[in-house]
Amino acid sequence: MIRLSNISWRFVSVWQRNLIVYRKIWKVNFLVPLLEPAFYILAFGLGFQGLIQGITYDGQALTYTRFMAPALIGISIMYNSFFETTYASFVRMYYQKTFDGMMTTPLSLEEIILAEIVWSATKATAAALIMTMVLGLFGLVTFPQGLLIVPLAFLGGLAFGAVGMFFTGITPSIDMFNLPIFLFITPMFLFSGTFFPVAGLPGWAQSAALLFPLYHLVELTRYCCLGLVETNPLISLTFLLAFALCFLYLGLVTMRRRLIK
């Protein structure tokens, strides 16, 4: 079904198309990752700090904002890439028929889909980098190791972009994206060691969290920002990589089934 010979560097031209469109409103695109962490830090820092004494993570006592800040980067990577390959790709595919037009050129479907996923990872990386800088200004990121966020965001972006593309491949209509968001994205957003350590959960919930890609991504962003980690970072890295590859394949298969008739 999926032929590797159909994939060449030509996909870069589709990636470039998305970059050109992104640059048209780059100020808006930059504003969100610039302000979002500031809002969270203010809200949680000022509002929550009084309620929570502090958090123990990897044997270290941390202020709540220090614990939560790296998770914001992980969440932002997830949202940026997942929403790009779900809503945005669906609009390009279904409403704008952009892929149909591309399919009359020497581009293969595989290249178009790969480009969309790589683009979503690129967008997530840009957002993560801006957020890291902002959080760095608040003194919540240790440099230079914090810059490891850049390659990590790209990998995380690939993972969530690919799973988003898989949902785009199987969703009957754009409204149905509510389902994966409610059943997959939102639980991850809440239970991936983002706002409280997974170690505080009952055993079964801890095991379940280990299956969440966001859990591993947040573990790694925290490792990049603070040098602290609960699990083995190599395991998290391997999990993310395997998850990305698996859904890259499934994304290509489902989109081919959807579009080539």
Add this chain to the structure above:
Amino acid sequence: MGHEQPAKTGEPILRVDNLGKQYNGLTAVDSISFAVQPGECFGLLGPNGAGKTSVIRMIYGFAPPNSGSLQVFGLDVATGWRQIRSRIGVCQQDNTLDPDLSVFQNLLIFAGYFRISSRQATERAEELLHFFALEKKREAKVGELSGGLARRLTLARALINDPELIVLDEPTTGLDPQSRHLLWDRLHALRARGKTFILTTHYMEEAAQLCDRLVIMDHGRILVEGTPAGLIEAHVGSSIIEISGANRELKEFLGKQNVEFDEMAERLVIYSNGDSGIEQVIRARFHSRQCTFRSATLEDVFLRLTGRELRE
């Protein structure tokens, strides 16, 4: 069946042999064969659902054929699709212009998909904007274009790679007469440059104007193949009389004279085939009602072969 043109020598640009396509068990294209010669304009005609667009989609490798073979430039579409697509230009039925980009960017970025260098792409894009009288709209957003402008841009975009074969799927559907004539004019200019065309259309006037040869399809099969004039001659003759109101006396007369006619609810279409004797009698004896004497057209052929009842 139909009027065969004298076979031209040389490799055809497009060769379709026993091509078949099914969707969910329904046959869209049922074992059709035809060939398009270099420099020719070839038409695919047929009612909605006849299988025209399915054929077009198979030509550019969007839909894989289920049976038979399809070769473009002597390359098989299953294996040579990338090479084929780099040498053809496709103007799809739907508007697939990129609404996130300006008119000029639509051309430039599309050129990028063909790996055309940006210098060459800019040059080509300028030329095409001029050729399709789109210069003033250069920076306009695609969403702001009228139907006619959008179609001109779609055609301009299809030409960005200087294709040898141009595939047009209903190029003038929904356009006003001015836009349609401008588009026909440009297509004639391209033909003069030696381009080969394959087009689908619902407008018989368009097919008669543009096509050297055409096929009429229905239910996935080719009914006839020939030149527009040849098909008219063979299937409906040279002239037509239309009379409103079905009259038994007239029908008996036509039956006796062995003149063919089609009967509709309110009208009789008589294939008088230039027989002035019949025309005179009808003028004299049956002219009390509304009556039109006219030349036969491709539309008469089309309706006669595919039937007059509604399809959808």
